[in-house]
Amino acid sequence: MSDALNRQTITEELLSTLVGQLGADYVLTEESDMLPYVQEQRRLYPGYALAVVMPACTAEVAFIVEQCREHNVPLVPQGGNTGLVGGGVPQQSIVVALGRMNRIRDIDPTNATITVEAGCILQVVQDAAQDAGRLFPLSLAAQGSCQIGGNLATNAGGINVLRYGNARDLVLGLEVVLADGSVMNSLTALRKDNTGYDLKHLFIGSEGTLGIITAAVLKLFPLPRGKATTLVGCDSPHQVLALYGHLRDRLSDALTAFEFLPRFAIDVVLSHIHGARDPFNLSYASYALIELTTPDADLDLNARLEVALADAFENDVVRDAVIATSSTQSKALWRLREGVAEAQTAEGASIKHDISVPVSSIADFIEAASAACLTILPASRICAFGHVGDGNLHFNISQPVDMNAATFMDLTPRFNRAVHDLVADMNGSISAEHGIGLAKRTELRRYKDPVTLAMMERIKATLDPQGLFNPGKLL
DSSP states (O other), X not given: OOHHHHHHHHHHXXXXXXXXXXXXXXXXXSHHHHHHHHOOTTOOSOOEEEEEEOOSXXXXXXXXXXXXXXXXXXXXXXXXXXXXXXXXXXXXXXXXEOTTOOOEEEEETTTTEEEXXXXXXXXXXHHHHHHTTEEOOOBOTTTTTOBHHHHXXXXXXXXXXXXXXXXXXXEEEEEEEOTTSOEEEEOOXXXXXXXSOOTHHHHTTSTTSSOEEEEEEEEOEEOOOEEEEEEEEESSHHHHHHHHHHHHHHHGGGEEEEEEEEHHHHHHHHHHSTTOOOSOSSOXXXXXXXXXXXXXXXXXXXXXXXXXXXXXXXXXXXXXXXEOOSHHHHHHHHHHHHTHHHHHHHHOOEEOOEEEOOGGGHHHHHHHHHHHHHXXXXXXXXXXXXXXXXXXXXXXXXXXXXXXXXXHHTTHHHHHHHHHHHHHXXXXXXXXXSOOTTTTHHHHHHHSOHHHXXXXXXXXXXXXXTOOBSTTSOO
């Protein structure tokens, strides 16, 4: 029997076994049915799935893994399929779609924890926490469709990292199906547990290459009872950075979000996002979108913000500022930030980088990387925006107005080298919150410490000796 025929026979046997366990409705094999699971949203990485299976519980995930191991068939765990680096794209693999595993198992307001299954939509978790009088602070653009399992597998960031940390910082315990089908049951809700290695951190950020996260215990926080939002105009990224330091010193943990926007980002949002408007009469080179929150309903955050901004004006750090006086105005200011990705897509092709550098290096990086990219292509339009407070920038380059998109995208390797070399020189990271996936495997090997890479490979070989979990991703 040829290898191809043998492979086909093994796959048919496996699929028959999976149908017998899960039911035909939850094992998809038709190309049209599988299409949403094999395409990623940017359409950069074509995928091919042998099947899409949809387990309803941890036991079914374990059964799927056991059967795939027995038949030596690779599998790809998938949440909401909102990733940006091809991490959930199957390549001759079975997709394990976790959307049916969407129960909230427990909420403990006193312990400030919520236990959820991996397929829970992030927005649903946020809403459930709010209904219990608590906050789950992970917040990102895809929160209406991304799932907790994927958020943890990629160590998602978002706009609240400055105050609450990345996804990794919000997890107390995990339940994970391992490569042999066994289940690591570590759904602890303890803040203190010094009983050996903290193994959950192996799986958070591993992009499904070491195990399949099926449930998690997440931290909750007091609900914000007060909020203040402002958009500030500055002359340069250095002024924005100085403003960050100024507000951090004066407002401490009330500072929840601090976002950087260049004028180009504002312009494309105004051009392409319906209802967006510029709150200023004048244009500025750089902007900071800032939000303060507090659980103390009696604390006047707007007054504190006004005092802090007045000091910044006196020190020649800012040029103009507008403070929202209602939730409607606050949402309008946030629309300028949240609309950047959509507006940039409407503006044309763009070459994207998700990098981080030390916060103190943000302004220098923006200026140096912009200069390097303009040397490569003087007509480039730089759109560097993101989370100044945690050193994470989405350093994107939009195609020149009069340039063919394909010709522009052919320059990607040159732009990547210029940007990532500078990141490395500043002791930064080529991936801040989007992961490695398919997109950055080569870049990872160029920039990652060889000893660290070797350790990662040994961990992979130990936990997934057959190499069946999300092959071809990350490493």
